[in-house]
Amino acid sequence: MVILIVDDSYQNRKLISAQLESETRKIYTASNGIEALEILENTEVNLIISDILMPQMDGYQFCSQVRQNEKFKHIPFIVYTATYTSDSDEKLSFDLGADAFLKKPAGLKLLEETVANVVKNPRSERNVKRLVIDSAPLRQYNHRLVEKLEEKNFELQKRSEELGYEIEERRRAERLNREGEELFKELTDAIHEVFWMTSLSKNEMVYISQGYEQIWGRSRQSLFENPISWIESIHPDDRDRVYNSAKTKQVTGEYREEYRIVRPDGEIRWIRDKAFPVRNEKGETVRIAGIAEDITEHKLKESQLKEVEKRRAELEEQLIQAQKLESLGTLASGIAHDFNNILSIIMGHTSVIESNRNNPEKFSQHIAALHMATQRGASLVRQLLTFARKTEFNLELIQINDIILEISKLISQTFPKNIRLFTNFEKNLPWIKADANQIHQVLLNLCVNARDAMPDGGILNMESFLAAEENLKPGYSKNLAEKYIVLRISDSGSGMSEKTKQRIFEPFFTTKEIGKGTGLGLALAYSVIENHKGWIEVDSELGKGTTFFVYLPVPKEKSEVIIKPISSESEFSGGNESILVIEDEELLRNMLGDLLESKGYKVYLAADGEDGVEQFLLRHSQIDLVLTDLGLPKFGGEEVIKRIRAIHNNVKIILASGFMEPELKLALKDFGISYFIQKPYLGTEILSCIRSTLDQK
Numbered sequence: 001m002v003i004l005i006v007d008d009s010y011q012n013r014k015l016i017s018a019q020l021e022s023e024t025r026k027i028y029t030a031s032n033g034i035e036a037l038e039i040l041e042n043t044e045v046n047l048i049i050s051d052i053l054m055p056q057m058d059g060y061q062f063c064s065q066v067r068q069n070e071k072f073k074h075i076p077f078i079v080y081t082a083t084y085t086s087d088s089d090e091k092l093s094f095d096l097g098a099d100a101f102l103k104k105p106a107g108l109k110l111l112e113e114t115v116a117n118v119v120k121n122p123r124s125e126r127n128v129k130r131l132v133i134d135s136a137p138l139r140q141y142n143h144r145l146v147e148k149l150e151e152k153n154f155e156l157q158k159r160s161e162e163l164g165y166e167i168e169e170r171r172r173a174e175r176l177n178r179e180g181e182e183l184f185k186e187l188t189d190a191i192h193e194v195f196w197m198t199s200l201s202k203n204e205m206v207y208i209s210q211g212y213e214q215i216w217g218r219s220r221q222s223l224f225e226n227p228i229s230w231i232e233s234i235h236p237d238d239r240d241r242v243y244n245s246a247k248t249k250q251v252t253g254e255y256r257e258e259y260r261i262v263r264p265d266g267e268i269r270w271i272r273d274k275a276f277p278v279r280n281e282k283g284e285t286v287r288i289a290g291i292a293e294d295i296t297e298h299k300l301k302e303s304q305l306k307e308v309e310k311r312r313a314e315l316e317e318q319l320i321q322a323q324k325l326e327s328l329g330t331l332a333s334g335i336a337h338d339f340n341n342i343l344s345i346i347m348g349h350t351s352v353i354e355s356n357r358n359n360p361e362k363f364s365q366h367i368a369a370l371h372m373a374t375q376r377g378a379s380l381v382r383q384l385l386t387f388a389r390k391t392e393f394n395l396e397l398i399q400i401n402d403i404i405l406e407i408s409k410l411i412s413q414t415f416p417k418n419i420r421l422f423t424n425f426e427k428n429l430p431w432i433k434a435d436a437n438q439i440h441q442v443l444l445n446l447c448v449n450a451r452d453a454m455p456d457g458g459i460l461n462m463e464s465f466l467a468a469e470e471n472l473k474p475g476y477s478k479n480l481a482e483k484y485i486v487l488r489i490s491d492s493g494s495g496m497s498e499k500t501k502q503r504i505f506e507p508f509f510t511t512k513e514i515g516k517g518t519g520l521g522l523a524l525a526y527s528v529i530e531n532h533k534g535w536i537e538v539d540s541e542l543g544k545g546t547t548f549f550v551y552l553p554v555p556k557e558k559s560e561v562i563i564k565p566i567s568s569e570s571e572f573s574g575g576n577e578s579i580l581v582i583e584d585e586e587l588l589r590n591m592l593g594d595l596l597e598s599k600g601y602k603v604y605l606a607a608d609g610e611d612g613v614e615q616f617l618l619r620h621s622q623i624d625l626v627l628t629d630l631g632l633p634k635f636g637g638e639e640v641i642k643r644i645r646a647i648h649n650n651v652k653i654i655l656a657s658g659f660m661e662p663e664l665k666l667a668l669k670d671f672g673i674s675y676f677i678q679k680p681y682l683g684t685e686i687l688s689c690i691r692s693t694l695d696q697k
Contacts, residue, residue, distance in 0.1 A: 001119070002043065005029045006036045006050035006062065007080075012104075016049060016080070019108050020115065033057030037065060040072050047119055052081040052089070059084075060096055067097035067128040076118040080104060097128040194292040197278070200251070200285060203227060215271070215294045217263035235260035235268065242273075250275040250288050258295065270299040345373040372410070378680045397431045398439070400485055400552070404462055407443045411460070415447075418457025426465040429485055430554045434532055439552075442525040446489045446548050449522065453493025453546060463488040472551075481553030484534070490547035496540040504538065525550075574599025574687075577624035577694055581605050582612035582640060583656075584632050592627070595683055596690070609635025613643045620648045625674075625694055627686075630657035638664070641671050652693050656681070 001024055007013050013029045021027050028043060030036040032054040039045070048066065052059035059079060067073050079093040082104035090101045099118045102111070194211040198204060205227040208220045216233060223229055234242055238259035249255040255275040260268050275290035349366045356362035408423050415421070443462075450460050467486050496504070505526040529536050533553050540546035579601050583589040589605055596603045604619065606612035609632040616623060626644060630637035641653060655668065658679040665676060674693045677686065 001046045002026045002028065003047045003049065003115075004036060004039060004043075004045045006031075006033065006048065006054070006059070008032060008051065008054040012051070016111075019111060031055075033059070033062030033065065036062055040066070040069075040075075045072065045075055047076050047078070047115065049078045049080050049115075052079060052093075053083040060092065063093065063096045063098055064128075073097075073128075074122075076100075076122045078102060078114060078118055080106070095128075099123050195289075196292065197287055197289045198227060200287060202246075202288065206287060211292075215269065215292070216261060217265060217267075233261045233263075235262055246275070250290070251277050251285055253277055255290070269294055269296045271295065342373050342377045346370060349373075374680065394435050394437075395433045396436065398434050398436045399429070399431055400434075400439070400464055400487070401425045401429060403436060403440050403443065404464055404487070407440065407447060408462060410444070411447055415451055415460075416457065419451060419454055420457075420459050422459065422461045424461070424463040429464060429466055430483070432485060432552050433555055434552065435528075438528045439532075442528050442550065443487065443489070445522065445525050446550075450489060450491035450493060450546070453491055453495075458492040458545075461488070461490045466554075467551075481533075482556065483554040484551045485554060487550040487552070488547060489550075490545060492545045495542045495544050495546055497542055501538060501540055505536075573691065574601055575691065575694060576600055576602065578602040578604065578619070578622050579690065580612065580616055580619070580623045580626045580628075582609065582626065582628040582632060582637075584608055584629060592686070595687070599687065601690075608633045609637065609640040612640055613647075616644050616651075617647055620651065623651060625652045625654065625690065627654045627656065627690070630655060638668065641668060641673070645671050652696070654689060654693055 003020060003025055005013055005016050005020075005027060006029070007016070008031050010031075013031075017027045017029060028039055028045070030039055033050075034057045036048070036050070037057075050059045050062055054062075057065075059081070063077055063079070066075065066077060076099045077097060078100040079090075079098045080102045081089070084093075085103050093101050099122050100114050102114055106114075193209075194215060195207070195209040196212070197206040197208075199206060205224050208223050210220070212218070212220055212223065216230070218229070218233065231239065231243055231246075242257050242259045245255060245257055253276045255273070257273050259271055259273070261271055262268055271292050272295045273290060273292040275288055277285040278287040278289050280286050349369045353363065353366040353370075356366060404423065404425060408421060411421055447460065447462070454460075464485060464487050467484050468482065472484065504522050526536055529550055529552070534551045536551070537549040538546065539549075574596075579596055581589060581592050581596070581603060583592065583605075584607055586607070589607065593603045593605050602622075604615055604623070606615050609628075611634075612626075612628060612632070613635060616626065628637050628640055632640065635643070637655060637657070641655070644651065644653065649672075652674045653672065654675045654677060655673050656677045656679055674696065675689050677689050681689075
């Protein structure tokens with residue numbers, strides 16, 4: 001089957017051909033009626049599909065010519081138009097011999113159905129009317145042609161007006177664009193910042209503002225000629241960082257860099273540079289834009305400010321040191337007072353102890369007093385170290401009533417007899433996690449303050465009880481625990497004014513006479529309790545005494561409590577191992593030698609670090625344990641340990657010291673220290689420590 005398609009639009013011919021072409025159909029095309037008649041003369045055609053509005057010969061004339069020709073008047077003819085679409089256009093088409101009339105665009109299904117119908121059942125009676133002079137079809141054709149020409153003329157006029165508007169709008173837009181570009185250039189050239197824009201590949205500089213020449217000291221033309229030259233201007237120390245950041249972050253909008261540039265005259269300037277992607281309507285990044293500003297002056301001020309801050313910190317440190325020196329006199333006098341009392345006790349009891357050697361009761365009392373005095377001295381040292389944060393914070397499960405009972409016994413033995421002590425302990429209080437030594441020190445400080453507030457005697461009460469959070473005073477609970485153990489220490493002394501009460505927890509503040517106190521006690525107590533996640537309250541009034549409330553949280557989780565039995569020196573078993581004692585304090589060294597030998601140990605004594613290392617070198621195969629001090633002459637304890645480890649890697653070592661920095665302790669653990677013991681220590685403590693260390697596998 002051969003189909004001839006006649007249409008002046010190339011796109012329409014291609015579309016209809018694509019819709020109808022198949023293995024059984026061959027398609028010919030023509031752009032007007034004259035071309036179509038030539039094809040009909042030379043080709044056997046089975047179907048004609050023709051548009052109406054065409055140049056040289058339109059569809060009406062072509063249809064009339066086909067129907068008047070005996071050779072091909074039988075060929076089915078389909079009119080397919082988008083312009084002549086009225087009922088009169090359809091009637092004229094049929095009058096001139098068309099078999100079907102379709103309006104563009106017709107769907108493929110309708111087009112196929114029409115083709116099949118016309119080929120299978122062409123019109124049997126077409127009643128063809130010729131386009132002759134003064135005939136009705138000719139008049140109708142001319143009338144429709146005039147109408148269409150008028151419509152086209154109107155459309156052309158309308159389109160001409162629209163084009164005029166579009167041209168005017170385009171000219172206006174171009175004018176505004178030029179004005180905008182000029183305004184943008186004026187704006188960017190007037191301000192100090194640098195506006196820039198590059199291609200996505202960064203190999204083309206699209207725009208750079210006048211500020212570049214002012215800040216960089218280079219021409220804009222040089223940047224247009226070599227867009228990468230801005231990298232070459234960056235200080236060598238910053239170049240790689242900025243280059244790598246620009247490669248990866250500019251296209252994402254995350255580029256924010258501060259860097260230095262070196263101008264041609266050698267001047268260095270600081271730049272803050274930001275960039276962001278420019279996207280088209282599809283969201284694709286097409287360019288990179290940014291703004292750079294000179295922040296040299298800001299950096300200079302920032303540097304000056306840092307220098308001022310540094311100087312201010314130095315002055316503050318000098319002021320603190322001056323305040324420390326000012327407080328040192330108060331601190332020293334108070335400590336001297338306490339230590340003089342301790343030394344007086346020791347000296348007094350040692351002077352009479354020999355005369356009472358044959359009186360066991362008196363002898364025991366003197367020994368107990370000496371023991372108590374040394375405990376007070378050790379307690380004072382702990383107080384100073386705790387306040388200075390020079391002691392380790394060791395939390396363990398304790399029963400608070402045990403500490404209060406110990407304090408009450410000490411008070412009964414040492415406080416004046418005109419001070420009456422009353423205690424009230426709630427039974428079966430829960431265990432708490434605390435540093436027993438520090439809590440002991442807090443309670444002792446509070447009781448000593450109560451004693452000093454009652455120079456003529458009075459009543460001191462110590463109580464303990466459990467309080468739930470809801471029963472605490474509003475505003476005081478830290479919401480850290482559901483229950484708190486409360487310690488209440490009250491006295492009937494002189495009390496405090498409101499002004500004094502506001503300052504009692506300040507370091508070195510004291511109302512006592514010079515030499516009667518350090519001003520550390522309450523500041524220490526406050527610091528310790530705060531470290532235990534608790535707090536202290538105070539009620540006081542002049543002439544009506546003072547009451548302190550100490551709140552300690554009860555842990556929510558229940559932990560296993562291990563109760564250690566209290567042992568005396570005689571209960572500790574000794575051994576036959578060999579021990580090297582390195583201690584520069586002669587009395588302490590000899591006491592340790594006597595104590596250990598009394599328990600069966602073989603003891604070697606060294607007076608300094610060098611002596612200790614030499615003795616270990618001679619007897620390292622015999623020595624089972626080394627007990628060494630940290631602060632030794634010649635070789636310090638740290639050096640001694642390192643040298644001993646170089647000689648024998650497995651010997652057990654115990655390190656003793658009055659104070660040890662946590663960092664040093666951590667470092668020495670790497671040398672395999674078996675145990676650290678704090679001076680001063682009891683004989684029971686050192687015996688227990690040595691036996692436990694030797695028994696370790």
